[in-house]
Amino acid sequence: METITVDKLPLDEKIILILKKRGIRTLNPPQAEAIKKGLLEGKRLLVTSPTASGKTLIAELGMVNYLLSKGGKAIYITPLRALTNEKYNTFKDWESLGLKIGMSSGDYDTDDSWLENYDIIVTTYEKLDSLWRHKAKWLNDVSYFVLDEFHYLNDPERGPTVESVAIRAKRKGVVLGLSATISNGNEIAKWLNAELVATNWRPVPLKEGIIYPEKKDFIIVYKDNSTRKVYGDDPIIAYTIDIVSKGGQVLVFRSSRKLAESTARKIAQYMNFIKLEDKKLLDIGREIKEVDDAGTNEKEDLYNLIIKGVSYHHAGLSKKLRDIIESSFRERILKVIVATPTLAAGVNLPARAVIIGDIYRYNRKVVGYMDLIPVMDYKQMSGRAGRPGFDENGEAVIVVRSKREAQKVFERYLMSDVEPIESKLGSESAFYSFLISIIASEGEKTERELLEYVKETLLPKELAKKYFKSGLNWLLDHDIFIKIEDKIKLSRFGSRISDLYINPFTAVTIREALEKSEKSCEIAYLHLLAYTPDGPTISVSKSEEEALIDELNCELLVDEPEDEYEFSNYISALKVAFIVYDWINEIDEDTILGKYGIGSGDLRAIIDTMDWLTYSGFHVASVLELKDHKEVLEELHMRVKDGIKPELIELVKVPGIGRARARLLYQHDIKRPEDIVMNPEKVKRLLGPNLGEKIVREAARIIA
CATH class of the missing domain: 1.10.10.10 (Winged helix-like DNA-binding domain superfamily/Winged helix DNA-binding domain)
Known part of the structure; x- marks a missing residue:
């Protein structure tokens, strides 16, 4: 393919200058193909090419050129909040051209009218769907839609919203779809009324292989039939140490949190033989220990791993912990991350090598049943292999138990295309x-x-x-x-x-339960909300199940189901209710994590979801004019976010005051924002001069 230099592009000189500042002098094959197919003329395109092949730049050129030549606004839509942050930071470069970059995710009950002043808005599929529902006026000016990670159409949970957004976007303006490989790309492009740009080009070639035991060692067979051996007692450890000892970094994917954690601990035992940046790792370890939104045991466990250059990563960890782990891996200080597969679909974290430790995962709906992972999931994980600018090749290997199994896995994952994209609106x-x-x-x-x-x-x-x-x-x-x-x-x-923005079945479940019931206890309301389709789910052991039922001392608002699968959801909701009940009664976070066997990330996810559901429950009760239920749900909502008893509600309205500071002030007879303003010296003495001064100012602003 003919090389296209940026100087030859029909673009504003200021755009070319920004590209050169980033070190971009020529376009790579997918970018050049998109230009040829009409990207700069505002044509609709579906671009499918592997991870790290420059699709974001295609979107930037499309959006910025369109806005500078035709005006209006552009929306860049991602499936994940983490990606929203990442893209927002990337696009800030374009503010030097006078374009304002905005970002919005979460908080579904608003039209975000402030975004009318922005030209490029980065958001999630769910948030855009919600903004359309709120009839945000500024959306009438949007005429360019970038649909990122478009293969999420195939995701059972997110797919319906992605499809819904795409249907409306293609009616309203130019659509640019971006995705990893889509096997039925022609069909999906036709559905979008777009031209297909499909390439397999990668900036770092990928070597794919299978690793299996042979006698006392392990052999890797690559897609091109070349082989090599690694030595040791465990294939994951042997391969990881082999790569790290040669200066590479490794991402290991395991099917569960437990496996991710235990694998990280095993690898750490062998890292004494590797040259590490000890001082920098110690600094990262100390940073981990200072994180304020995580449990003490979590931080101690991670500290002991990180000083050896290894960490695990999963949704049970708090956001701050995950951010530190990700940034230290990007900076090439941390050598190994053992993660659950959710990391593969999230932020950009390339490594020299990727190990897929499990090709089976538990089926959540059929107890004891294991499913083979989709080929798309394998492609997402293996696509992380190869760091542009650092590696000549990326390597991705799948761990299997025998040579016989290796052949089947080789055919299914290395030689097959991904599953075709199909609608997930079929429920x-x-x-x-x-x-x-x-x-x-x-x-x-x-x-x-x-x-x-x-x-x-x-x-x-x-x-x-x-x-x-x-x-x-x-x-x-x-x-x-x-x-x-x-x-x-x-x-x-x-x-x-x-x-x-709640599921209609959630709304009807809440309405039916509230309309047939008298005012009840807090646990009953929390259980009702957690038992809806929008409620958080959590695993419950048999012994926990018995303890939860024993601890229950009031009548729930929903009847116990007879169906076994529904009963597991019912008990999961009861565990969530008790977790949130302890939280709003100011039980210490470490105690909650230990008592219920959850991580700080789980607790935060539960709190965020239940904050939204108590808000929704209060509004459902309000629109139905169920006064008694409304009052209980409104108070619960005001308590859930900060985890407080009722008497602290007024104090936490002051920015900078959470559950611990509010309790400290309350114990010293400062019970309302007015008390803060009336006792500034006392507040400064309790909270420290600088923070105290800030809190007094915020309190004064609130009561003004």
Whole structure:
């Protein structure tokens, strides 16, 4: 392919200057192909190429050139908040051209009107869906949509929203889809009304292989049939030490947190033979110990690993811990991360080598059953191998138990294409939410007009019509939709649940439980919210199950189900309820983590979700005019975020005051923001002069 230098591009000189500042003089093959297919003319494109092949720059050139030549706004949409932050920081370069970069994620009950002043907005699929539902006026100016990580269409949880957003985006402006390999790229490009740009080019070539035991050692067979041996008692340790001893970094993927942690500890025992940057690792270890949103035991465990150049990484860790681990790996100080597969889909963390330790994972719906991981998941993990600028090759190996198994795995993962992208709107919950989203964002529609949107889904036509009929009836029967003459609209109840961005089954579960019940205990409300489809799920052992039931001393708002799978969700919700109950009664965080066997990241995720669900429950009770339930849920919501008893609610309204500072002030007879303003010296004595001064100012601002 002919090389394209940036000087030859029909771009504003200021754009070319920014590219050169980044060290970009020529475009790589996917970028050159996108230019040839009409990127700079505002053509719709679907770009599929491997990880780290420069797709973000394609989006930047498309957006910036379009905005400078045609005006309007552009939205860059990602599936993950971590990616939203990453892209936002990358795009800040363009502010020197006078373009303002904004970012928004989370908080679904707002239209973010402040974004009207921004030109490029980075957000998540869910947040954009929510903004459309709130009819944010500034969205009328958006005419360029970048759909990042577009293979998330195939994700059972996120896929329905990605598809819903894509359907509306392609009706409203230019669409640029970006993805790793999509095997049915022509079909998906046609659906987007876009031209396909598909390449297999990678900046660092990838060597893929299988590692299996042979006599007392381990042999690696690569895709090109070349082989080599590594020596030791364990394939993961042997291969990791081999790579690290040659100056490389390794990402190891394990199927569970427990395996990730135990594997990291085993590898750490062998790191004494590796030359490490001890002083820098000690500094990182100390930084870990000072993190304030994590448990003491977690920090101690990670410290002991990190000083040996190794760490584990999973969602059970707090965000601050994960950030430190990721940045120290990027800086090449940390040599090995053992992670669960969620890391592969998240932030950009390349390594010389990737080890896929497990090709099976537990099926959450069938107890004791293991599924083979999809080829797409393998591609996501192996795609992290090879650091541009550091490695001549990246290596990805799959661990298997025998030579016989190696052949099957070789065929399935190394020689096969990824699964075709298919619609994930084929469930009642997803499809009904899709219908609500269309009416909320596009306004009232006739049945025929709404069906036109349904026909644009990727679902087979007959299946889409079937879901449409049953969905429409269910939404009308449950007073979410109302029909006036021939127009379908949202009811008052439907409009509120759409704004709250909760699953319609969550809303109906809450409504039915509250309407048939008298005022109940706090645990009962927390259990109800956790038991909805939007509630957090958590594993519960048999002994925990018995203890939870024994500890329960009030009647729950939902009846115990007979179905075994539903009962496990019911008990999971009860554990969540007790965790949150302890949290809002100011039980120490370390005690909660130890008592329930969870990590600080789990606790934060549970709190964030239950903060949203108590807010939603309070608003559902409010719109239904259930005064007693509303009062309990409103107070619970005010307590969940900070983990406080009722008497501290007023104090934590002051920015900078959390549960610990509020309790300290309260114990010294400072109980309201007014007390802070009236006793500035006392506050400074309790909190320290600088922080105290700041808190007094914030309190004064609140009561002004």
